[in-house]
Amino acid sequence: MLSEAASGEALLRRAETRRRWSLAMPALIVISLFSILPLAVMVVYSFLTPGTYGNVEWQFSLDGWFSVIFERDLFDDTLGLADAHLSILGRSALLALATTALTMVFGLPTAWFIATRPVASRAYWMFLITVPFWTNLLVRTIAIQEVIRADGTINRLLLGLGVIDAPIQMMFTNGAVLLGMTYVYLPLMVLPVYAAIEKFDFRLAEAAYDLHASRFYCLRRVIFPLIRPGVIAGSILVFIPALGAYVTPRLMGGGRAMMWGNLIDLQFGQGRNWPLGAALSVSLTLLVMIALVLSVRRFAGGGRADG
Amino acid sequence: MAERKFSVRHVPGAAPIAIVTFIALYAPIVILIANAFNAGPVIGRWEGFSLRWFASAMQNEAFRNAALNSLIVAMLAALFSTLLAVMAALAITRGRRLKGEGGIFVVLNQPLLVPEIVLAIALMIVLAQIKQATGYHGLAYMIVAHSTFCIPFAFMPIRARLEGMDLTLETAAMDLYAGRFYTFRRVTLPLLAPGILAGFMLAFVVSLDNVVVSSFVKSPGQETLPTYLMGELRRNLSSEIYAISALLLFASVTVVAASWLITRRKP
Structure with a gap:
């Protein structure tokens, strides 16, 4: 009797498991077919030979990966570093880091400001942050571009005031890309940091002050360690899209301040070196995933250490 | 509380x-x-308020086509991704922990983990093969691509809503001999509705705003609003571009504000 009931339950459980898997299946299949499979194709393409007019020839080759870092001299066949690529990859890393730092400079005080407003008004301040986050990235890039372009707001203003005689060329520089990315990704820093500060128990800060901690000491030793997970989350959210940015560097940097994403595009377009483009794509993806895994691990570890 | 000089x-x-x-x-x-409302022809020189650039956009057939494509793609992609996300959320957020639940979760969020430009070009390569094999060059490719990367966005609010939901209500319905489907339709679905609506709206906005995947997946001559804007920008900057940008901005803000209002209402 008892075992019959137990096996009946096991059957029910199995049916339940099967039902739930079949519910999840359609989403899993769609993502596998249209996101994971294309990525796998990309990996395969990075090991093939470039075709003459773009595309690939089905012949194994490591040249795609090789030419991410090295280039063969056309005349004497000697090896050298692929300076052109490497400088673009280096610039991408530096600009992404600088963007993260700048969004921190403006984002942390903003998050603090919002989290210390009266409870009722916080939602409205946060709404002001989320609106740009959900509005078109392209439109926001157009907006910031209008401010700094040669005929744009700043130049017009300075010319009108007589401060300058000729417009300052600000577009198509590293600075322009940095400004654009900071503008576009700032909400991604504010959101998680705000969430962390809002959870902060301000009695801890009061206790620190009661024990004669200075304002700076309290900020550094009490407040910051507790909101650090939020800051780390914000940094990941900014750094990852910034490293793979395509639209903003394309509009603000043009051909002169290219980033990794634009280099990939170039290899699949005019460059006609799909395996190199694929190798650059796979390495960018790997880098992003490694950054994610590392920070998630640190993030979890940090949380445990802080109790 | 009164003497709060030092806060x-x-x-x-x-x-x-x-x-x-x-x-x-x-x-x-x-x-x-x-700039979008400027009556004058020169960007930045204010000559009074006017709707002329909006009117000129409306008369522009390329813009109208792009707007229509954008709406069709966003609507259908949001619909499909929300449907898939609801099913997946029902599968993994309720009841006993499913074996392999973590894996499902990672796959569902996978599109977010890949740089957009990489996903876009990878899709272009694969879809180009299908386009060549079938000879079909319509909007379906874009709808499928958008549905894919919208799944994680639709999934987020739906899962959040499901996790906050009381399982006992469904158990009670079942105890009262309501069938599985009846319970779902009369108990689960109404409770889940705000999450589904919020998920649909986020997916809609994300699809409406997408530039990168659209520009690589689209067939020649096919434009959505963002790819149309991108193409126009390469040619020259005009007040009409700003009018179109303002329209896009307005569309996203409306949807986001609506979804914000919906999710703020507590169950």
């Missing part, structure tokens, strides 16, 4: 920087909108 919440410099940040965040958007 632990006050950090010198935070408020001024925050105000500067808010101004810096919105000033470019305000300038862009002002």
Whole structure:
């Protein structure tokens, strides 16, 4: 009797498991077919030979990966570093880091400001942050571009005031890309940091002050360690899209301040070196995933250490 | 409580920087909108308020086609991704922990983990093969691509809503001999509705705003609003571009504000 009931339950459980898997299946299949499979194709393409007019020839080759870092001299066949690529990859890393730092400079005080407003008004301040986050990235890039372009707001203003005689060329520089990315990704820093500060128990800060901690000491030793997970989350959210940015560097940097994403595009377009483009794509993806895994691990570890 | 001269919440410099940040965040958007309503032909030289650039956009057939494509793609992609996300959320957020639940979760969020430009070009390669094999060059490719990367966005609010939901209500319905489907339709679905609506709206906005995947997946001559804008930008900057940008901005803000209002209402 008892075992019959137990096996009946096991059957029910199995049916339940099967039902739930079949519910999840359609989403899993769609993502596998249209996101994971294309990525796998990309990996395969990075090991093939470039075709003459773009595309690939089905012949194994490591040249795609090789030419991410090295280039063969056309005349004497000697090896050298692929300076052109490497400088673009280096610039991408530096600009992404600088963007993260700048969004921190403006984002942390903003998050603090919002989290210390009266409870009722916080939602409205946060709404002001989320609106740009959900509005078109392209439109926001157009907006910031209008401010700094040669005929744009700043130049017009300075010319009108007589401060300058000729417009300052600000577009198509590293600075322009940095400004654009900071503008576009700032909400991604504010959101998680705000969430962390809002959870902060301000009695801890009061206790620190009661024990004669200075304002700076309290900020550094009490407040910051507790909101650090939020800051780390914000940094990941900014750094990852910034490293793979395509639209903003394309509009603000043009051909002169290219980033990794634009280099990939170039290899699949005019460059006609799909395996190199694929190798650059796979390495960018790997880098992003490694950054994610590392920070998630640190993030979890940090949380445990802080109790 | 009355003598709060020294507040632990006050950090010198935070408020001024925050105000500067808010101004810096919105000033470019305000300038862009002002340019869209400018009566004069020269960008930046204000000659009075006018809707002429909006009118000229409306008369522009390329714009109308792009807008229509954008709406079709966003609508269908949001619909499909929300449907898939609801099913997946029902599978993994309720009841006993499913073996392999973590794996499902990772796959569902996978599109977010890949740089957009990489996903876009990878899709272009695969879909180009299908286009060549079938000879079909319609909007379906874009709808499928958008549905894929919208799944994680639709999934987020739906899962959040499901996790906050009381399982006992469904158990009670089942105890009262309501069938599985009846319970779902009369108990689960109504409770889940705000999450589904929020998920649909986020997916809609994400699809409407997408530039990168669209520009690589689209067939020649096919445009959505963002790819049309991108193409026009390469040619020349005009007040009409600003009018179209303002329209896109308005569309996203409306949807986001609506979804914000819906999710703020507690169950």
